[in-house]
Amino acid sequence: MSPVPKVLFIEDDDAIRLALRLFLEDEGYEVLEAATGEDGLRRFQLETVDLVLVDLRLPGMHGFEVVRTIRHTSMVPILIVTAQTDTHDIVGGLEAGADDYITKPVVPKELAARIRASLRRAQAPVTEPPSGLTVGNIEIRPSAGEVLKDGQPVSLTKTEFKLLCELADNPGQVLSREVLLERVWGYDYLGDGRLVDTHVYRLRAKVEEDASDPKMIVTVRGLGYKLLL
Amino acid sequence: VTASPAVAPRPPRRLGLRARASVAFALIATVLAVGLSALTYELARRELLDQRESVARDQALDNALTARRGLIREEVNVRDVLEGLTASRSTQPIIRYRGEWNPRTVNFQVPDDLPTSLVSSVEAGDAAQQRVRVGNTPYVVIGVALPELDAEYYEVFSLAELQRTLRALAVALTIGSIVTVVAGAAVGWYASRRVLRPLGEFASTAQRLAGGELGARIEATGDPDLAPIVDSFNGMAGSLEQRIDRDARFASNISHELRSPLTTLRASIDLMTARKDEMPERAQVPLELLESQVVRFERMVLDLLEISRLDAGVGEVDLEPLEVAEVTCTVARGFPGLEQLVEVDADAEESTALIDKRRFEHVLVNLIENARRHGKGVVRIRVERGLGVVRVVVDDAGPGVVPTERTMIFERFSRGAIGRHGSGAGLGLALVAEHVRLMRGAVRVEESPEGGARFVVEVPVAVRT
Numbered sequence: 255m256s257p258v259p260k261v262l263f264i265e266d267d268d269a270i271r272l273a274l275r276l277f278l279e280d281e282g283y284e285v286l287e288a289a290t291g292e293d294g295l296r297r298f299q300l301e302t303v304d305l306v307l308v309d310l311r312l313p314g315m316h317g318f319e320v321v322r323t324i325r326h327t328s329m330v331p332i333l334i335v336t337a338q339t340d341t342h343d344i345v346g347g348l349e350a351g352a353d354d355y356i357t358k359p360v361v362p363k364e365l366a367a368r369i370r371a372s373l374r375r376a377q378a379p380v381t382e383p384p385s386g387l388t389v390g391n392i393e394i395r396p397s398a399g400e401v402l403k404d405g406q407p408v409s410l411t412k413t414e415f416k417l418l419c420e421l422a423d424n425p426g427q428v429l430s431r432e433v434l435l436e437r438v439w440g441y442d443y444l445g446d447g448r449l450v451d452t453h454v455y456r457l458r459a460k461v462e463e464d465a466s467d468p469k470m471i472v473t474v475r476g477l478g479y480k481l482l483l
Numbered sequence: 484v485t486a487s488p489a490v491a492p493r494p495p496r497r498l499g500l501r502a503r504a505s506v507a508f509a510l511i512a513t514v515l516a517v518g519l520s521a522l523t524y525e526l527a528r529r530e531l532l533d534q535r536e537s538v539a540r541d542q543a544l545d546n547a548l549t550a551r552r553g554l555i556r557e558e559v560n561v562r563d564v565l566e567g568l569t570a571s572r573s574t575q576p577i578i579r580y581r582g583e584w585n586p587r588t589v590n591f592q593v594p595d596d597l598p599t600s601l602v603s604s605v606e607a608g609d610a611a612q613q614r615v616r617v618g619n620t621p622y623v624v625i626g627v628a629l630p631e632l633d634a635e636y637y638e639v640f641s642l643a644e645l646q647r648t649l650r651a652l653a654v655a656l657t658i659g660s661i662v663t664v665v666a667g668a669a670v671g672w673y674a675s676r677r678v679l680r681p682l683g684e685f686a687s688t689a690q691r692l693a694g695g696e697l698g699a700r701i702e703a704t705g706d707p708d709l710a711p712i713v714d715s716f717n718g719m720a721g722s723l724e725q726r727i728d729r730d731a732r733f734a735s736n737i738s739h740e741l742r743s744p745l746t747t748l749r750a751s752i753d754l755m756t757a758r759k760d761e762m763p764e765r766a767q768v769p770l771e772l773l774e775s776q777v778v779r780f781e782r783m784v785l786d787l788l789e790i791s792r793l794d795a796g797v798g799e800v801d802l803e804p805l806e807v808a809e810v811t812c813t814v815a816r817g818f819p820g821l822e823q824l825v826e827v828d829a830d831a832e833e834s835t836a837l838i839d840k841r842r843f844e845h846v847l848v849n850l851i852e853n854a855r856r857h858g859k860g861v862v863r864i865r866v867e868r869g870l871g872v873v874r875v876v877v878d879d880a881g882p883g884v885v886p887t888e889r890t891m892i893f894e895r896f897s898r899g900a901i902g903r904h905g906s907g908a909g910l911g912l913a914l915v916a917e918h919v920r921l922m923r924g925a926v927r928v929e930e931s932p933e934g935g936a937r938f939v940v941e942v943p944v945a946v947r948t
Contacts, residue, residue, distance in 0.1 A: 273750035277750045360746045
């Protein structure tokens with residue numbers, strides 16, 4: 255990552271784009287702007303971007319589609335910005351592959367904190383567990399930052415990877431959503447459990463044989479999740 | 484605060500529709516049954532009496548002729564004459580011969596039991612007939628004068644048989660009447676139930692609508708009397724649903740329209756605040772003003788959006804069993820120095836309640852902010868176990884809430900008069916009440932031991948399966 259992290263900001267509202275660009279520049283980021291999803295994807299392909307910030311309600315291509323397209327080729331951290339607080343929008347964006355979300359009106363300091371946390375997650379070398387771990391046909395290699403399924407590498411986002419490591423580090427132990435939010439996302443206060451749910455859902459789709467009947471990452475109703483050896 | 488809409492005072496209690504219908508039917512049945520019975524009885528009585536009297540007259544005249552033939556002979560033995568007369572156990576022939584009474588049997592006291600008016604008219608030479616009651620037994624007495632023989636013939640007919648027959652008839656008619664009245668009441672009860680049954684469906688559908696099930700409708704009916712009512716009810720439900728849909732869409736659009744400029748405002752102000760030192764002093768004050776007002780405005784907008792979402796009934800209630808103490812501590816951690824003020828009772832430590840995490844957090848944040856804004860800060864937050872509930876108590880150091888305002892305070896934009904001035908004409912507590920209601924809990928305000936306000940939230944304990 256370059257010394258000045260690059261943030262691609264896809265947002266159709268010019269005023270918001272300008273105001274937040276200035277703010278983020280103050281915070282020490284380089285901001286690339288795009289007013290439409292199509293334009294954003296073009297810029298994403300041309301430049302090396304450290305983090306993508308996407309508004310969901312975009313003219314033309316919808317934010318969901320932008321997230322899905324980027325996620326198809328890249329594991330870059332993606333934050334969605336939405337004016338809709340409905341589950342439909344937030345869960346939809348997370349399921350498309352976003353790492354986190356923030357709702358409008360955006361509190362700039364909070365946005366900065368989220369971006370910092372996402373970047374930290376993306377670059378921090380995972381130290382634990384020190385040695386690799388094998389669960390069934392899944393092999394986790396923390397030092398290499400990779401996960402193999404039947405010997406083939408599985409592409410996980412940093413958030414998904416960290417979530418898997420966290421669960422694997424405490425096998426058989428139930429981890430509540432709050433604990434996972436704190437350890438994986440670094441949020442202590444008022445995190446949204448749906449972040450965890452959608453990431454577990456995505457993780458299952460990648461590592462489980464049958465995501466609708468998980469054998470590895472199981473839900474403990476009302477308590478959280480645990481990894482079965 | 485239970486969300487009970489203001490109900491108009493009920494009119495004084497009176498009999499229900501069904502009871503009234505039953506009583507009316509029973510009354511009609513009574514009038515008809517009693518009238519018919521009385522008429523039947525009276526007609527039967529007259530008819531039977533006439534019949535009996537005419538038979539008695541014929542027999543008395545026959546016997547009088549026979550007696551005359553017996554008395555006209557030279558040697559008269561009145562007893563023999565009497566023995567020769569036709570008589571049954573229920574009749575008693577009496578011959579008065581030359582002033583002397585000769586009854587055949589003696590259970591009818593002669594002449595004491597004979598009515599004097601009858602005797603005097605027979606003495607005058609007429610035939611006469613009269614009803615008389617001796618003891619409990621009715622009789623009819625027929626007298627025939629036999630003037631050429633200086634004799635009179637009387638015959639007494641007992642009507643006891645007839646009286647028994649009439650009594651049996653009366654009993655039968657009375658039983659019949661009672662049965663009719665009861666049947667009438669039953670028919671009233673049944674018929675009114677039939678009539679009221681559709682109303683029950685109206686009520687349950689209205690209840691479902693009120694409970695947020697906006698698609699609830701009454702099934703179409705082929706009954707021509709009910710169809711227009713059902714149609715208009717369903718029409719009303721339809722337009723209600725449409726309107727709520729429109730409101731929800733409007734809320735969603737307005738949400739976007741309001742949130743976007745607020746984002747710009749907030750970011751711009753933060754940018755300026757970061758460069759405050761470079762600004763002339765006269766510009767710094769308005770910037771501070773701007774910042775505080777934008778924050779206030781933002782909270783207002785968010786609260787308004789939230790409450791309009793609640794009103795529109797959008798957004799699901801995601802109840803799951805969670806440890807209340809844990810959620811409370813997490814929320815408290817978000818405010819500097821607040822976590823130390825959280826007390827958890829031993830028996831409440833692991834108590835789980837069925838709550839929606841985000842709503843419950845929202846409730847606690849609002850109560851804490853309310854305490855900070857109007858109550859001079861939180862004094863303690865206590866998590867307790869109650870009967871079937873987990874309770875979170877938030878005490879503040881303010882002047883408290885006077886009893887008359889303890890319900891009002893949860894209403895929208897209620898601004899408590901005493902000591903609760905300042906910014907934030909409250910939607911916060913109204914939101915608290917709404918969220919708590921959706922989680923099937925309750926919230927109220929009391930007085931804390933230190934005299935401040937004590938807000939108590941109760942949510943139902945989760946039953947572990």
